[in-house]
Amino acid sequence: MTLPDFSFEDTAHGRGHLRIAGVDEVGRGPLAGPVVAAAVVLDPARLPAGLNDSKKLTLDRREALFSQIMDSADVSIAQASVAEIDSHNILRASHLAMLRAIAGLATPPDHVLIDGNMVPRGLTLSSETIVKGDARSLSIAAASIVAKVWRDRHMVDLAQQFPGYGWEANAGYPTPAHKLALVTLGVTPHHRRSFKPVHNILYQDKIISD
Incomplete structure (x- = not known):
């Protein structure tokens, strides 16, 4: 199995960039909750061991690496709300979260490594996109871990306020359990109304009430 490495960062350093941020987002696919992005500038002298795409790590390993990243790197976490997802679209909302995460770093980066194949509209910094970047770049892998752990914790908190959906x-x-709960318990303020399963339930309810 090929693991992410520091080659993209080293290449950027070789071009004269001093602060390279990895950026990734999580939460494009859910029916509920915000989309969350993280930007991470790793310290080359303090790289946590075992960084990888967050989806390839166990929960315990992600949690441990989250703590190490927060202790050793410049980290910023940001989100785009359900209202913004519904108002724009999930892609634009994801990019808004990325832009906010980059802007929230303690010291601005001079180069950004972005997971995927699109540079967020409005990003004026030097940047490059990396398809499957969370499996190829250590900085993006670190961002994917931070974003996923933070969002998962946020959804656990929301689950206490709205039990029954299994968040x-x-x-x-x-x-299947979440979709069934939508039918039996209804739509919450944290559901994305522009997403088809949620929209269909709201539309059906409107027809019945009319």
């Missing part, structure tokens, strides 16, 4: 386990993704 503590499914993080808002459309599992």
Whole structure:
């Protein structure tokens, strides 16, 4: 298995960039909750061991690495709300979260490594996109871990306020149990009304009430 490395960062350093941030987001697919992005500037002298795409790590390993990243790197976490997702679209909302995360770093980066194939509209910094970057760049892998752990914790908190949807386990993704709860318990303020399963329930309810 190929692990992410520091080659993209080293190349950027070789071009004269001093502060390279990795950026990633999580939460495009769920029916509920915000989309969350993280920006991370790693210290080359204090790289946490075992960084990888967050999806390839166990919960315990992600939690441990989250703590190490927060202790050793410049980290910023940001989100775009459900209202912004519904008002724009999930792609634009994801990019808004990325821009906010980059802007929130303690010291501005001079180069940004972005997971995916699109530079967020409005980003004026030097940047490059890396497809599957969370599996290729250590900085993006670190950002993916931070964003996922933070969002998962946030969804656990929301699950305490709105029990029955299983957000503590499914993080808002459309599992069968979550979709059934939508039908039986209804739509909450944290559901994305522009997403088809939620929209369909609201539309059906409107027809019935009319």
